[in-house]
Amino acid sequence: MIGNKKVAFYGIVFQALKAEDFDSEDIEFAQKSLRILSGLYGILRPTDFIQPYPLEMGQKLENQKGSNLYSFWQDISIPPFAKI
Known part of the structure; x- marks a missing residue:
């Protein structure tokens, strides 16, 4: 959970942020400032709903751009963050 909102993603970053303690302002x-790069879904906001997945x-995941999901998403994920 983030504050009182249920979320499907609760990885190590959320644990480190102590997102479960967020108030409505947090x-x-x-939602406006934090983005999460999901190997399956791409760029997400904290409360975007996703189905849980073990990836x-x-x-290691050979693909047309390299050997893992970082290489797969590189071209898509860098431009939005470059604007911040």
């Missing part, structure tokens, strides 16, 4: 700020970004 959630609003996170790590660094997991």
Whole structure:
């Protein structure tokens, strides 16, 4: 959970942020400012709903752009973050 909102993603970053303790102002700020790179779904906001899946970004997964999901998403994920 982030504050009182249920979320499907609760990885190590959310644990480190202590997102379960977020109040409504924290959630609003996170929605506007925080993005999560999902190996399956691409770029997400903290409360975007996703189905749980057991796939790590660094997991070996040969694809047309390299050997893992970081290489697969690189061209798509960098431009939105470059604007921040």
